[in-house]
Amino acid sequence: MTRLSGWGRYPGADVALLRPGAPGDVKAALHDVDGVIARGNGRAYGDAAIGTRACLSILALDRVLAFDPGSGRVTVEAGMQVNDLIATFLPRGFFPPVVPGTCFPTVGGLIAADAHGKNHHRDGGFGDQVEALTLQLASGETCILTPENALFAATVGGMGLTGVVLDATFTLRRVESGLIRQQTIVAGNLRAAMAALDEGDAAQYSVAWIDASATGATLGRSLVFLGQHATAADVGAERAHASLAARPPARLAVPFDLPAFTLNRASVAAFNTLYFRKGAMRAGASFLVPHAPYFFPLDAISGWNRIYGARGFLQHQCVLPLATAEAALAEIMQRVAARGTASPLAVLKKLGAGHGLLSFPLPGFTLALDFAVSDDIFGFLDDLDAIVLRAGGRLYLAKDARQSRPMFEAGYPRLAEFRKIRQQVDPAGKFASQLSRRLGL
Amino acid sequence: MNTILVIGGTSDIGRAIALRFAAAGWRIQIAGRDTAGLAREAADIAARTTSDVSVHRLDILSGPSFVAFLDSLGSLPDVAVSVVGLLGDARRAEADPSHAADVMRSNFEGPALLLGELAERFVSRGSGVLIGISSVAGERGRASNYVYGASKAGFTAFLSGLRNRLARHGIRVVTINPGFVRTKMTAAIKLPPIVTAEPGEVADAVFASATGKRRGDVLYVRRIWSPIMLVIRSIPETVFKRLSL
Ligand SMILES: Cc1cc2nc3c(=O)[nH]c(=O)nc-3n(C[C@H](O)[C@H](O)[C@H](O)COP(=O)(O)OP(=O)(O)OC[C@H]3O[C@@H](n4cnc5c(N)ncnc54)[C@H](O)[C@@H]3O)c2cc1C
Ligand SMILES: NC(=O)c1ccc[n+]([C@@H]2O[C@H](COP(=O)([O-])OP(=O)(O)OC[C@H]3O[C@@H](n4cnc5c(N)ncnc54)[C@H](OP(=O)(O)O)[C@@H]3O)[C@@H](O)[C@H]2O)c1
Numbered sequence: 001m002t003r004l005s006g007w008g009r010y011p012g013a014d015v016a017l018l019r020p021g022a023p024g025d026v027k028a029a030l031h032d033v034d035g036v037i038a039r040g041n042g043r044a045y046g047d048a049a050i051g052t053r054a055c056l057s058i059l060a061l062d063r064v065l066a067f068d069p070g071s072g073r074v075t076v077e078a079g080m081q082v083n084d085l086i087a088t089f090l091p092r093g094f095f096p097p098v099v100p101g102t103c104f105p106t107v108g109g110l111i112a113a114d115a116h117g118k119n120h121h122r123d124g125g126f127g128d129q130v131e132a133l134t135l136q137l138a139s140g141e142t143c144i145l146t147p148e149n150a151l152f153a154a155t156v157g158g159m160g161l162t163g164v165v166l167d168a169t170f171t172l173r174r175v176e177s178g179l180i181r182q183q184t185i186v187a188g189n190l191r192a193a194m195a196a197l198d199e200g201d202a203a204q205y206s207v208a209w210i211d212a213s214a215t216g217a218t219l220g221r222s223l224v225f226l227g228q229h230a231t232a233a234d235v236g237a238e239r240a241h242a243s244l245a246a247r248p249p250a251r252l253a254v255p256f257d258l259p260a261f262t263l264n265r266a267s268v269a270a271f272n273t274l275y276f277r278k279g280a281m282r283a284g285a286s287f288l289v290p291h292a293p294y295f296f297p298l299d300a301i302s303g304w305n306r307i308y309g310a311r312g313f314l315q316h317q318c319v320l321p322l323a324t325a326e327a328a329l330a331e332i333m334q335r336v337a338a339r340g341t342a343s344p345l346a347v348l349k350k351l352g353a354g355h356g357l358l359s360f361p362l363p364g365f366t367l368a369l370d371f372a373v374s375d376d377i378f379g380f381l382d383d384l385d386a387i388v389l390r391a392g393g394r395l396y397l398a399k400d401a402r403q404s405r406p407m408f409e410a411g412y413p414r415l416a417e418f419r420k421i422r423q424q425v426d427p428a429g430k431f432a433s434q435l436s437r438r439l440g441l
Numbered sequence: 442m443n444t445i446l447v448i449g450g451t452s453d454i455g456r457a458i459a460l461r462f463a464a465a466g467w468r469i470q471i472a473g474r475d476t477a478g479l480a481r482e483a484a485d486i487a488a489r490t491t492s493d494v495s496v497h498r499l500d501i502l503s504g505p506s507f508v509a510f511l512d513s514l515g516s517l518p519d520v521a522v523s524v525v526g527l528l529g530d531a532r533r534a535e536a537d538p539s540h541a542a543d544v545m546r547s548n549f550e551g552p553a554l555l556l557g558e559l560a561e562r563f564v565s566r567g568s569g570v571l572i573g574i575s576s577v578a579g580e581r582g583r584a585s586n587y588v589y590g591a592s593k594a595g596f597t598a599f600l601s602g603l604r605n606r607l608a609r610h611g612i613r614v615v616t617i618n619p620g621f622v623r624t625k626m627t628a629a630i631k632l633p634p635i636v637t638a639e640p641g642e643v644a645d646a647v648f649a650s651a652t653g654k655r656r657g658d659v660l661y662v663r664r665i666w667s668p669i670m671l672v673i674r675s676i677p678e679t680v681f682k683r684l685s686l
Contacts, residue, residue, distance in 0.1 A: 021625055022481060060625065063481055064488035074488075088489050 004055060007305055008045035010312030010373050010401055013434060016054040023061055023077060023166040026136050030056065030164070030430070037433040038160040040109030041081060043102055045315045046401025047434035048159050049109075056164060058108050064088070065167060072172035073131075078108030078165040083248075085172075086291075091245040094172035095229065095291070097129040101347070103296045108165040113398035114157035114359040116366075118205035118227070118295070120351045127156030127356050129170040136164040138426040154421040157356030159397055161422055161431050161441055177240035179230040180205070180294040183286040184279055190220025190330055194365065197224060197350045204228040205294075211276055212346040212369060213269040215337045219330065222348060223279040227294050235288060248292045254303040257310045263372060265340035272344055298345070308372040313343070314401055316381055317360075317368040319351055320393040325365040328391035332384055336369060339380060343370035357418040360396040368399065378402060397435065408439045444468040444516060445651070448499065448555065449524035451478040453624035454574065456485075457640035458522060461648045463492035470514055472499040473525075501525045501551030502543070507558050520651045521559050522572040523552040527589075528626050534588040541588045548592035553599040560603055563612045570651050571607075572615045573600045574643070577661070580618075580670050583686055597659075604658055615650050616659045619643045620666045636669070638662045 005012035018036070020029045030036060035053030042049055049055065061079035068074070072094045076085070083103040085096050098110070098117040105115065107126075114127035123129075132146050135155060145152040155162045185200075187193035193208050200206035203226040210222045232240040298304055305313070320328045329348075347368045354361035371377050385407045388395065394411025395403050409415060419441070435441070445462045449455045450471025459469050463486050471486075473479050476498055483494040499510050511517075527547035534541040556571050563569030578586060579593030597616055604614035621627065621637040646662045649655035661667050673686070 019625075019628055022478065024477070063485035065484055067488040 002055075004039070004042070004050050005312070006045045006047060006049060006401065007043050008313050008315060008401060009305060009308075010314065011047055011050075011434070013047075013050050015051050018054060018056045019060060020056065020058075021060050023134075023136075026056065026058075026061075026164055026166060027140050027142075030136070030138075031140070034428065034430045035432045037431055037436075038078075038108060038112070038164045040079065040106035040112075041104050043100075043105045043109060044113065044398045046399060047438065048113075048398055048400070050434045052432045052434060052437055058106065058164065061108075061166065062106075066169075072174055073169065074172055075167055075169040076107055077167050078111070078133075079106050081106050082110070087247075089172055090175070090178055090291075093174055093176070093244060095175045097123060097170060097173050098126040099295050100126075101296065102299050103292070104299070107168055111156055111165050111168060112158060112160045113396075114354055114356045114361070115398070116349075116351055116354075116361050118207045118349070120349070120361055121201055121206070122204065122352075124352060125156075125354055125356075125359060125361060127354075127359065130156065131169045131171070133168040134166040135162065136166055138163060138428065138430040142166065150421055151425060153355065154357050154418050157354065157359035157397075158418065158422075159358065159435060159441075160433065161436055162425055163431065173229075175229040175244075176232040177230045177235055178243035178246055178291050179235060179240070179288045180227040180291050181230045181234055181286050182289050182294055183226045184283045185224040185226065186280045186283045187220075187222045187224055189218055190222075190333060191326065193220055193222035193224060193348060194326060194329075196222075197348070197365070200224060200226050201350070206350065208348040209275070209279070210333075210346045210348045210367070211272045212333065212336050212343070213265075213272045213340070215334070219337065220333050220348075221276065223276065223283075225294070229291075230288055243290070246290065248290070249300070251300060251302045254301060254306045257306045259309060262307060262309075263341075263343060268344050269340075275344065308343075308370070311373040313370050313372045314377065314381065315368055315370050315399040316384055317366060317396040317399040318384070318388040318393050319360060319362055319364050319366040319396070320388065320391045321362060321364040324391035324393070328387050328393065329365060329367060331387050332367065335380075335384065335387075341371060341374075341377075343372075345370050357414040357421075358397065358412055360394070360398070362394070364393070366396075368396075400435065403439070405438075405440050442466065442468055443520070444470060444518040446470040446472065446514065446518035446521040446559075447524060448472050448501070448521065448552070449526070449574075450482055450496075451475050452524050452526075452626075453640045454619070454622060454643050455522075455524040456482055457644035458524065458647050459486055459494075460489065461641070461644035462520075462651075463490040463494070465648065465652075466492065468492060469494045470497060470518055471495075472497040472510070474498065474500045499555075501555065502546055504551065504554050507555050510555075511558060511562065517562055517566060517569075519568070520570045520572065521556070522574065522647055522651075523556055524574045525552050526574065526576075526593075526626075528586075529589060531586040531589065544588050545592040545595075548589065549595040549599070552596055556600075556603065560607060560612065560614075564607065564610050568611065570613045570615065571600075571603070572617060572647055572651065573597075574617050574619060574647075575600065577618045577620055577666055577670055581673050581681070585685075601659075614658070617643065617646060617650070617662065618660065618666065618670075619646075619662045622662075636663060636665060 061077040529544040
């Protein structure tokens with residue numbers, strides 16, 4: 001038995017951990033177990049990657065099966081991580097088509113969550129990039145799925161519940177440098193932040209850091225970070241070429257759990273004010289940054305999930321439709337600022353439509369907030385859920401550890417279709433996670 | 442273009458070594474008994490780099506096949522590294538002679554005979570580097586895994602003698618003691634972080650040694666092992682036998 005939890009370190013459970021060494025070993029590993037779920041690199045925050053009895057780690061399935069340097073099309077085993085994709089193919093002028101806010105997830109995890117990047121408004125989610133995938137089914141058979149298949153739509157965003165993704169084919173984006181041309185826009189309040197993100201639709205990448213401590217006239221003040229891959233013309237051929245092969249800097253580490261009081265109202269508000277001022281100083285003209293700090297700012301500190309103390313933390317990530325977003329966001333930000341315990345790591349982003357049956361994105365705004373686990377946090381988050389529900393929004397399963405079943409069911413209108421397909425491919429419920437049990441998936 | 446032969450190409454350490462040399466533009470020959478596993482590694486190496494990779498079947502327990510195996514390589518490699526090994530089940534090896542024999546033969550007899558055969562060919566060509574992945578477990582017999590340790594000790598002594606003999610022929614023989622490494626061999630064991638290397642670090646050490654950037658005939662991948670083993674070697678046997686290390 002192995003104690004496992006998600007990135008938020010809440011909740012934890014003891015499960016059997018299966019570790020197949022190659023795709024061909026997965027079938028045998030799954031034989032005779034149930035209550036099992038695939039596990040990538042454990043970057044989902046809550047209980048999605050913890051089986052009810054067992055987890056099947058796919059981390060050893062990290063081989064590249066094929067790469068076409070002409071088109072950038074690649075087929076990789078599902079355990080390959082984003083950082084490996086970048087380290088392997090950026091020197092050859094290619095970048096993953098969609099990356100989340102950390103470089104440690106696996107391709108299988110990105111498909112199962114239909115992860116969104118800072119370019120979702122333009123390019124869709126990771127699932128939208130996938131041209132084909134191989135799925136290991138509960139029956140022991142494997143099948144190759146393409147976007148036309150109903151089972152493909154259930155697998156993208158399906159949180160591992162249709163089977164184990166063994167490999168996937170997608171096309172990398174051709175880039176001329178490893179640098180990002182970034183532009184920072186200062187938004188003094190929520191409306192300005194949303195307007196800047198609307199204008200940012202034209203940019204390749206956009207995301208906003210939002211000050212969760214600001215109140216009154218500055219409620220929702222933000223720094224909007226727009227970016228695009230710098231071209232050889234932007235930076236000069238020599239520098240562009242050198243930047244493709246540049247290695248990310250060494251990482252700092254949080255060596256132990258910080259005491260829970262480290263992140264209190266005063267320290268977070270002070271951090272936020274400093275961060276806002278510092279970011280604002282770079283506002284205006286565009287400047288160049290390496291890709292890692294632009295896409296993966298938190299990865300610079302390994303184990304940063306320990307700053308919330310030993311009880312762990314929860315991320316509340318909702319998406320709100322365009323029409324209702326402004327009022328609902330204002331209400332949420334007011335409550336969070338009044339409570340005063342949100343983390344310094346609050347993110348606001350615009351999303352487009354999602355195409356998996358359980359994909360999180362819908363055209364609107366998504367807000368992600370972290371909270372240390374405490375006795376009274378659950379009731380507080382239920383209140384936020386009520387706001388999201390009234391606005392016609394929903395919560396991201398890859399971040400969830402606590403939403404109620406009615407909240408989930410109200411947010412995902414294609415749930416019945418998903419359940420039907422799941423019933424067909426896994427009638428005995430071989431694949432099951434703590435999340436699927438909690439939400440009756 | 443230089444060529445390296447990786448004997449035990451399906452191991453995590455062997456894979457890391459092959460990728461390290463491929464990234465530097467070397468031609469790669471990988472050998473082992475699991476041909477499907479080797480094909481998977483070959484495709485991975487070819488896709489990640491632009492190197493030429495060939496796959497060669499080899500059972501390290503089948504000594505008589507070695508000549509045919511070496512003839513099948515096409516070209517004699519510039520560097521050959523033996524990564525083959527078998528940890529086995531230490532408890533079982535205590536009482537089951539056939540299992541103990543497998544461990545001894547996989548870590549000592551097979552790799553030693555094959556490197557010996559390669560040494561002959563390197564001598565007649567007049568160049569080459571032979572690298573053996575041995576183990577710190579071979580420096581002192583311990584209750585917990587002395588069959589494995591003894592077989593690695595035999596391998597280390599063989600490499601030492603071979604080195605001594607080949608020194609005047611300009612052929613280098615290097616012994617690499619990795620210390621603990623995070624691989625599938627040790628996936629189920631909890632290893633202390635500061636003395637545990639990633640497979641890529643072993644690969645870096647092998648590459649640095651093969652290309653003359655790291656000197657020394659016997660290398661510890663993480664240098665902290667050198668003082669640790671100095672202490673462990675110097676404990677008198679009368680004391681050592683009462684310890685549980
Ligand atoms: C700092 C940080 C920033 C993040 N930023 C973003 C972001 O910007 N956008 C975003 O969308 N997400 C983001 N995430 C969430 C992350 O991208 C997803 O949770 C992703 O699923 C994690 O991948 P993983 O390999 O770690 O999978 P795990 O966490 O191990 O598993 C996640 C889910 O995928 C399933 N799964 C994993 N592998 C397979 C497989 N081979 N076959 C079938 N199912 C599988 C699991 O069963 C589970 O349901 C972020 C996470 C962190 C920690
Ligand atoms: N991991 C550590 O902590 C550690 C520490 C010190 C030294 N080492 C040494 O490092 C080397 C590699 O270890 P690893 O951790 O990477 O373990 P591993 O994955 O178990 O590697 C063992 C390798 O030997 C091969 N092999 C075993 N018997 C064989 C046979 N009869 N014929 C052909 N090939 C055979 C295996 O091939 P198959 O894939 O076909 O089984 C595999 O490639 C070993 O020599 C080990 O003793 C490891």
